[in-house]
Amino acid sequence: MNFKHLLSLAHALASRGFLCLRFTCKALNLGYRVKAYRAVWDYLRSLQKFTVKNIFVGGRSMGSRAAAALARQLSDESEDAVQGVICLSFPLHPPGQTHVHQQRSEDLRGLPEHMPVLCVSGTEDNMCDRLLFEETVKEMKSQVEIFWLEGGSHGLTVKGRSEDSVLDEVNLQVITWLSKQGA
Structure with missing residues (x-):
């Protein structure tokens, strides 16, 4: 939750009027994380003081x-x-271990066509082979935009570039995409 990328994105979103709720799950287990996300979702929907709408969900890596x-x-x-x-x-x-990509992408591939998706990945991400990911996206019903961070690792760092310049580039991509979605 306190990755510099997530903090930077939350601040960039807030500065443009987006409410950003961040939380973390200590376990790496996907099922546990989905239950935690669901609990936060249910809590937000139960609030009677506020009307919560135009919700986008996101995360980094396992999130x-x-x-x-x-x-x-x-x-x-x-x-x-x-x-x-x-x-x-x-x-x-x-x-x-590229052979497990079908299992790992099952939920992503199962998203309905009305739900847009933005994926931000580094071209040097050792956990997301670019060609394999682009083939996976072709199987999706959703409209998907991929932003490939040139030279980016799984941690979205780029050798030879300042961390702040990378953060600014990623944040701009997310905010531009959200604006295109009418958020």
Whole structure:
């Protein structure tokens, strides 16, 4: 939750009028994370003091898998529950184990066509082979935009570039995409 990328993005979103709720799950287990995301979702929906709408869910690495799983779950319950999904550094496979990409991308591929998705990944991400990910996206019903951070690692760092310049570039991509979605 306190990754510099997530803090920077939350501040960039807030400075443009977006409410950004951040939380963390200590366990790496996907099922546990989806339950935690769901609990936060249920809490937000129970608030009677506020009307919560135009919700986008997202995460970084395993958090993006959990966000896709929750969005898929919620879309089965209501078509307008979630407006879109943002995946930073989607972990398509463990390093060197590209054979598990189908299982890891099941929820992402299962998102309905009305739910737009933004994926931000580095071209040097050892957990997201670019060609394999682009083939996975072709299998999706959703409209997907991929922003490939040139030279970016799984941690969205780029050798030879300042961290702040990379953060600014990623934040601009997310905010531009959200604006295109009418958020």
